[in-house]
Amino acid sequence: MNQQYEQELQSSWQERQEYAERMLPIIGKLYRNHAVEILVYGRTLLNASVIDLIKAHRTVRLFEGVKLRLRESWPILEAINNMQLAPCQVDLGRLAYEFHYGKGKDETDLHAYLETELSKVNNKEDEHEPRDVVLYGFGRIGRLLARLMIERQGKANKLRLKAIVVRGGKEGDLEKRASLLRRDSVHGPFNGSITVDEERKAIKANGSFIQVIYANHPSEVDYTQYGIKNAIVVDNTGMWRDRDGLSQHLQAKGAEKVILTAPGKGDIKNIVHGVNQADIKSSDTILSAASCTTNAITPVLKALDEEYGISSGHVETVHSFTNDQNLIDNFHKAERRGRAASLNMVITETGAAQAVAKAYPKLDGKLTGNAIRVPTPNVSMAILNLHLNSDTDKECINTYLRNASLFSELQHQIDYTASTEIVSTDLVGTRAASVLDSQATIVAGNRATLYVWYDNEFGYSCQVMRVVTDMAGLSVPSIP
Missing domain, CATH: 3.30.360.10 (Dihydrodipicolinate Reductase; domain 2)
Incomplete structure (x- = not known):
């Protein structure tokens, strides 16, 4: 009896692994090529492992009381992969649960179900233009923001980390900056490859070429000489927190907007994404992501x-x-x-x-x-x-x-x-x-x-990135 139980358990686990291994390449391709991000009950599967995918499906039972099997979500992912979707976030877990156990459980035509649920983005064009991003300061938050942007590297990615600005460096500074990005005592090793280009003073990370600019003040920087234009500058230093101080960034050639990763003073809008991001206007040039x-x-x-x-x-x-x-x-x-x-x-x-x-x-x-x-x-x-x-x-x-x-x-x-x-x-x-x-x-x-x-580091950095995305005009719909 115990041997039979062990065999059934092993067979079940083997099945989940096999489905996860089939799903991961599609999840990666959907994002890299089409900016379609797959989630399961709000948890992103971008750069997920086989175990991450299995665990994400297991969490569905905690919320719904019903086990969602990978073999149930697989045909839905496969069908999504054959659709022409505009950039969006698609919650595979919720779509699969609704189709099998919720409002769509009596629906027999999966393609008709998905065409209805994804009608807002199906057969729509990608109208977003890429935006350059500069990190002014490269401390705890700056390096996590860099990780978050690098993990989304791909031809469909529209938010592009082009440079970091730090104070004048001494010998060995570039390698030390790269090393701090590569290894983190709290958040662990960087997921990928990082190399240093000493000649061009740059860091290469997972296909991203990130210029390192040494300057002690925004007035010393000309971003256009590095091919950077209309950039969003994310100030991680906290040196300036009012409009007059932060406006100094806008005097630099190639800079268009500024976001502060600290509470802003005076009339600066403090944006907490999810709460008041609707206050972001296309005319805003300076915003704070609060604390x-x-x-x-x-x-x-x-x-x-x-x-x-x-x-x-x-x-x-x-x-x-x-x-x-x-x-x-x-x-x-x-x-x-x-x-x-x-x-x-x-x-x-x-x-x-x-x-x-x-x-x-x-x-x-x-x-x-x-x-x-x-x-x-x-x-x-x-x-x-x-x-x-x-x-x-x-x-x-x-x-x-x-x-x-x-x-x-x-x-x-x-x-x-x-x-x-x-x-x-x-x-x-x-x-x-x-x-x-x-x-x-x-x-x-x-x-x-x-x-x-x-x-207070990574979760906050994710919030900052959501504000940056909205300020860049790159927000995408979430479905369902």
């Missing part, structure tokens, strides 16, 4: 406010230490931040609670906030203590936010876990802006406490 914490909490707060109403609340962030802190005790202009980051929990301030109102004005004046820096290198947590306008319970809030993570306009911002064993390191590399820890949710009447994880 990592603001990106983590605003989508969750917006979702809750729309369903229950929020009368007041306090946000406490438990944040990994950053490069702004000292490794060992030393002078620091800010209170407490001079103490060793790797040894202490450090109470400090955060403007994230107030910054929420810049992206979602309905909560203006309703939130307070504070922060504790802790001795971990990445992945933080926001604890939301909220007074709602109506009574509810834990199950209702968790179910509502789980559905928001799957089916709402916030599906790329809010993720959801029901694990009772998850810890911070499990969430390194999370692409969503935040992950609700549903098992930690506490509700008593109209008082709710929610625990929201976020990868």
Whole structure:
């Protein structure tokens, strides 16, 4: 009996592996050649492995209570591959589930079903023009943005990383920059090949030629001499956060728009993608992608406010230490931040609670906030203590936010876990802006406490890329 069970188990696993191996080349070709990105319940399969694909299908059961088999999604992917689609995101998992178990379960003609579901993009032309991108600064966020753009390299890719700008380099600087992109203590090795072109002062990564420009100020740069034009400059330095300072980038030849990867001051729009990206206009030349914490909490707060109403609340962030802190005790202009980051929990301030109102004005004046820096290198947590306008319970809030993570306009911002064993390191590399820890949710009447994880480096970088994409006019529809 045990031998028979083992044989059946092995046979089932073998089948999944074989289907995954057949699917991956098609998934890659669809993106590289046609900019059609395949997902399963919001999780991208771009550059996925066989195991990644199998695991993505397994997650469907957690949400729907029904196992989605790879042999059920395979014919749908095969049919999509034979269609002429404009650039888009297609959720293969949701299409397959609906066809086999949902609204399409009585449909016998798969091609008719897909033509209806994909009618917005079927037999449509790709009208997007490529846009050049420059990373001004190449620290933690800059290098992750580079990874995110390089992973999408292909002839259909329209967002092209053309250069990085760093301060004047000493001997060996180029190789060290490349090495930091190649190896990362938190996010692991770069997925691909990186070489250095010393003669042309450039980094080559997975077919991308990235010019390294040494300059101490935007006024020193002429991008056009490197063949760069109408570029979006992503300022990762934080040196300038107001319009006057950031406008200096626009004086450089070849630069057209600027995005700041920090909270903007004054009249600069602070964009939290999923919440207020509709505020981005083609005429905007300077935008801010706000902060990592603001990106983590605003989508969750917006979702809750729309369903229950929020009368007041306090946000406490438990944040990994950053490069702004000292490794060992030393002078620091800010209170407490001079103490060793790797040894202490450090109470400090955060403007994230107030910054929420810049992206979602309905909560203006309703939130307070504070922060504790802790001795971990990445992945933080926001604890939301909220007074709602109506009574509810834990199950209702968790179910509502789980559905928001799957089916709402916030599906790329809010993720959801029901694990009772998850810890911070499990969430390194999370692409969503935040992950609700549903098992930690506490509700008593109209008082709710929610625990929201976020990868303050990678998750935030994914949000920045979404803003860059919208600013470049390269947004594509998500189906279904």
